[in-house]
Amino acid sequence: MxxxxxNQVSKNDELFExxxxxxxxxxxxxxxxxxxxxxxxxxxxxxxxxxxWDADDKRYIDYIGSWGPAIVGHAHPVxxxxxxxxAARGLSFGAPTEGExxxxxxxxxxVPSIEQVRLVSSGTEAxxxxxxxxxxxxxxxxxxxxxxxYHGHADSLLVKAGSxxxxxxxxxxxxxxxxxxxxxxxLDYNNVAQLEQAFAEFGDEIACxxxxxxxxxxxxxxxxxxxxxxxxxxxxxxxxxxxxxxVMCGFRVALGGAQELYGIKPDLTALGKVxxxxxxxxxxxxxxxxxxxxxxxxxVYQAGTLSGNPVAVAAGMTTLKIIQQPGFYEQLSATAxxxxxxxxxxxxDAGIVFCxxxxxxxxxxxxxxxxxxxxxEMMAGxxxxxxxxxxxxxxxxxxxxxxxxxxxxxxAQHSDAVIDETIAxxxxxFKKLAA
Ligand code: PLP
Numbered sequence: 001m002x003x004x005x006x007n008q009v010s011k012n013d014e015l016f017e018x019x020x021x022x023x024x025x026x027x028x029x030x031x032x033x034x035x036x037x038x039x040x041x042x043x044x045x046x047x048x049x050x051x052x053w054d055a056d057d058k059r060y061i062d063y064i065g066s067w068g069p070a071i072v073g074h075a076h077p078v079x080x081x082x083x084x085x086x087a088a089r090g091l092s093f094g095a096p097t098e099g100e101x102x103x104x105x106x107x108x109x110x111v112p113s114i115e116q117v118r119l120v121s122s123g124t125e126a127x128x129x130x131x132x133x134x135x136x137x138x139x140x141x142x143x144x145x146x147x148x149x150y151h152g153h154a155d156s157l158l159v160k161a162g163s164x165x166x167x168x169x170x171x172x173x174x175x176x177x178x179x180x181x182x183x184x185x186x187l188d189y190n191n192v193a194q195l196e197q198a199f200a201e202f203g204d205e206i207a208c209x210x211x212x213x214x215x216x217x218x219x220x221x222x223x224x225x226x227x228x229x230x231x232x233x234x235x236x237x238x239x240x241x242x243x244x245x246x247v248m249c250g251f252r253v254a255l256g257g258a259q260e261l262y263g264i265k266p267d268l269t270a271l272g273k274v275x276x277x278x279x280x281x282x283x284x285x286x287x288x289x290x291x292x293x294x295x296x297x298x299x300v301y302q303a304g305t306l307s308g309n310p311v312a313v314a315a316g317m318t319t320l321k322i323i324q325q326p327g328f329y330e331q332l333s334a335t336a337x338x339x340x341x342x343x344x345x346x347x348x349d350a351g352i353v354f355c356x357x358x359x360x361x362x363x364x365x366x367x368x369x370x371x372x373x374x375x376x377e378m379m380a381g382x383x384x385x386x387x388x389x390x391x392x393x394x395x396x397x398x399x400x401x402x403x404x405x406x407x408x409x410x411x412a413q414h415s416d417a418v419i420d421e422t423i424a425x426x427x428x429x430f431k432k433l434a435a
Contacts, residue, residue, distance in 0.1 A: 060399035086099075
C-alpha cells in the first residue's frame with residue numbers, strides 16, 4: 001500500500017484493488033497495469049493540456065498522451081466543443097454522413113499514398129483489414145513482419161520469430177492457432193540482407209510486408225532509409241503489397257507521416273490514434289485500384305457498426321485541422337528534441353549511461369550508450385534502471401510510459417517551461433541513480 005503526503009491510503013491503491021475484482025488484472029489494456037515497472041497504476045480523473053491528475057489529485061506531466069492521440073493536448077477546447085456539438089446531433093446512425101466524406105477527403109489530401117480510405121474504430125482493425133486486403137488482392141497467404149513491431153492483436157500478427165533464421169513464427173499469445181502464424185515470417189528490423197534472403201526464398205508467395213516505418217513499440221527505433229527502400233523495391237519486384245503501419249507515427253512524425261519523411265510510397269497505410277483525436281477512429285487506405293477490392297465493390301469483406309462514428313469523426317476532423325496550423329510540426333519537433341537533448345545532458349552530467357532520441361513528436365529514452373537499431377539491441381538496454389527511473393520520475397510528477405519498450409509523446413501544449421521542469425526533475429533523479 002502506498003500513502004499520500006497526508007499519510008492516507010492512496011485512492012489509486014483502493015481503486016486498483018476494486019478493479020481487479022471485476023476486470024482481469026484491473027485494466028482494460030495490459031500495459032496500463034504497471035506489470036513491467038511494478039507498483040500501482042495511477043487512475044486518472046481528468047486531463048488538461050500537457051497534464052493529467054490521478055485519483056489522489058496528484059498532477060503529472062503526461063508523456064504518453066493516451067499512447068499517441070493527444071497531439072494537440074488534452075481536452076483542447078476546440079475539439080471538446082466539436083464533440084459536444086456532434087453529440088447533441090446524435091451519437092450514431094449506422095448510415096453514412098457528410099462528416100465521413102470530409103474526413104476521407106482530408107486523409108487523402110494529407111497522406112501521399114492514399115487515394116481511397118476506409119474508416120474503422122481501432123488500429124487493430126485497420127492493420128487486420130489491410131492484411132486481409134493484401135491477401136485477397138494477391139491470392140497469397142504468407143506475410144512478413146519484423147521482430148518488435150506491434151500491429152495490434154489480430155491473430156496473424158501476434159507472432160515472434162521462429163527458431164531458425166527464415167523459419168515461420170511462433171505465437172506470442174495463447175489462443176492463436178499455429179495454423180495462422182505458420183504464414184507469418186518474422187525478420188529483424190533494419191536488416192536488409194535478411195529481407196533480401198526472405199524474398200529470394202519465398203518472394204512469389206509473399207502477400208505483403210507490414211512495418212512500422214518509425215517503430216514505437218520497441219521504444220523508439222528509426223528505420224534506415226535503405227531498409228524501407230529495399231522493402232519498396234522487393235515488394236514491387238515480387239508483386240507483394242507494402243503496408244506501412246502508421247497507426248502510431250502517422251500525423252505524429254510529420255503531417256504526411258513517415259512516408260512523407262522518408263519519401264517512400266507504401267501500397268497500403270494503416271492509421272489510428274491522432275486521426276481520432278482521443279476518440280475511436282482508425283483507417284486504412286491506398287490506391288483506388290487496390291481499395292476497390294473491398295466490399296461492397298469487391299470480394300474482400302470488412303465492416304463495422306460504429307465505423308465513421310459521427311462524434312469520433314468530429315474529434316478527429318477538428319484535430320486534423322489544428323495540426324495543419326502553420327508551424328505546428330516545427331514546434332512539436334522542437335519540443336521533443338529539447339526534451340531528448342535535455343535528458344541526455346542531465347544524465348551525462350550525473351555520469352549515467354543514457355541517451356534519448358526524437359522524431360517529430362515521438363521520443364525514446366534508452367539506458368544504453370546509443371539508440372538501438374532493432375529489437376535485440378533494445379532488449380540489451382538496462383531495463384532494471386529504467387524501472388527505478390520511471391518510479392522516481394512518477395514521484396516527481398512526470399508520467400513516462402510504464403514500460404521500457406514504449407516510445408513517448410509530446411503535445412503542442414508541452415511548453416518549453418514544461419519540458420524544462422521535466423529536465424530539472426530528471427537531473428535530480430539521475431543524481432540519485434548515480435549515488
Ligand atoms: N499499430 C501500431 C503501430 C500501434 O502502435 C498500435 C497500438 O498501439 C496498433 C497498431 C493497434 O492499435 P489499437 O490499439 O487502436 O488497436
